[in-house]
Amino acid sequence: MPKRPKTTDEVLRQSEIAAHLAMARPRVLAALTRQFSSLDIAEDAYQEACMRALERWPAAGLPRDPTAWLLMTGRNATIDRIRRDKRLFFKDELPESSEATNDVETELADQIDMSELRDDVLRLMFMCCHPELSLQDQLALALKVIGGFSVDKIARAFVVKPKAMEQRITRAKKKAAIVAVRIDTPSLQERTARLDAVCVMAYLLFNEGYTASGGDEHIRAELCEEAIRLVRLLLTLFPSQAEVMGLLALCLFQHSRRRARLGADDSLVPLEEQDRTLWNRQEITEGQVLLEKALRHGRAGPYQIQAAIAAVHCAAEKAEHTNWREIERLYAALEQVQPTPVVSLNRAVALSKVKNAQAGLDYLATLSHSLANYLYFHTTQASLLKEAGHPKQAIAAYKQALLLGPTEQEADHIRAQMEQCGEIE
Template structure:
């Protein structure tokens, strides 16, 4: 990875905590975002020459806070009567002040607090999530649009509306009560899972897996579970993330190439995380109210319990996806059920189930790669190559590009009359 790419990776990991701390400091999302951007610009100026500091997150918090206080003081000379934030401006004093404030909020975590703040009931659920992903995750409009499987223009309009609404209620963006947190829990869980997914499979760039983002999401979900210890869906969400994260060491080879699930060295899977996930999902399911996260965790558990790919219980997985379609119907769930059906029966059955999903998932990378895989398995190599070509137009990571091109090469070997390379 280049030096600029390495610094950018530090920004991506640090952003949630930095922005959350700055929001608590200045009680204004726009000011916090400006402070974060200023800190990043200064880091780009200094880190390449001086090296990345031992605590990049702390450095960005202090630098952003310091720069913003200095700017407000300069503005005060022009605009009278504007109050300054309390607190010293020197870096040493700021560091001490921040240390005194760490984990002192009611939610005990700035990022979690900010997530609950963004999930304000005055905003629609979709707007809450879009705002949280933009503000906390720093996701681009295109990335958020792909996460919601909608057009970028529609998502841009949604985020603009959410920001205007958030500005109108900014003075009420305080730490919510326990009752308010309960009402916002579903949105916060979704936000945490989308944050995990961005680390598990980055939606663009040269780094496919960002383990630190996965670990940050898991940390936040653990905090959620301490706040809501009897919530089966929070248990299911934590179990799901643990199952998925347990495979991280086996997902890329030494050259950074993606390794499909069925080809992974399962001895590299983290059995401690799998065992913890198994305990959590069993405890959650005993509540007798299986929700989407519990069902997804149960699916992941089936994969993790198979010592070899051929031992995977695809009938159970297909049954669970059928249940998930009932609880949380979506084109992406149907896409995954199509894969399970192809394993239980054959590729033609899976392709038949994909009929009708093309419009809803035309902008979804994994629809095209799944379609291509099933077409190739069904003996339609030409159509499979065309589907892979569509996938290449949807912003895959460098590792995904390499994986898709390898699959295309395999398809060409299956063609009856292969085209010249």
């Protein structure tokens, strides 16, 4: 007999359950990793808990505390399996287990130490930021472990074959395992260092989605959304951290423009040419609230300043209304707290808007050595050279940019700009 089609209520219920499972994953997986001292065992335990949830929750309804239910269910199922498998050995006596009931989370709710759970999650996140891992491995591991992405999906995101990605993640897990088995409670200084590392990882993950480093897709919204989810989790764990608020605000401001960044033919649309009615005003408003709350702490860090710059762009109803003087002032402040060539590159653009293209070119001249292999240095230089009336030099800079691995959309945009330079001549 053919299967009965699902009703709208059933589809919505399954969607709600899937959302709860995804939200609980980092906390449950982190706690199980600490309990069993193995990420692989923890992942299996979480999957078992999810399967039981999918069997029980549609009929019984969501438990009062889904996270506690999943944690207790995964823990008990794993203990039962370990007891049945005499080949596994644990130095400590395993606690007695009990079959999950509809109200099993009530038993666990009184036992959960929220500060310990927070450290568990941070420990899991820090495992993904292991300093011996390459940046690509860190991001791939975070998507697999914390995000629960499939290997195929991660492979597509980084434009590699699934088998190669699976091998990469397996190697990264083994190398990072020494962090996962540490069950000591981190000191305040260690926690701060770990939080900084996780923020950097989340920011880099967002940037990989915002502007892909390769392949034929310029924007990978799924990576941006996973990074935002990760930062939201961080803010839940550390609600008074102004820089985490700033990072979330920055991601929301940038992500709010996604629908306007590509044209109908998938061509890149520069910021000044975007249809601002397509910007997501709900995300912009949330970002503004977060930024204002963060700035009230009086300790503006790099994420807050970058968010403030993005907020200025979002506040302008038209490109010509952009307050470039404020943006240049903010970039000058960012240079003080984060003196990097890329920050200076962005300040050069702001200076060109406040003064003229030549002022921007003069500032860029000091960065030519440090950013010689940076794609956006050459596209920025080319744009300013074109604006300053030097089309031949602009074409040369655009040609250099094409040698540095732009995405397909970026390459098409660069070639279009080169054609315009030819028309200027």
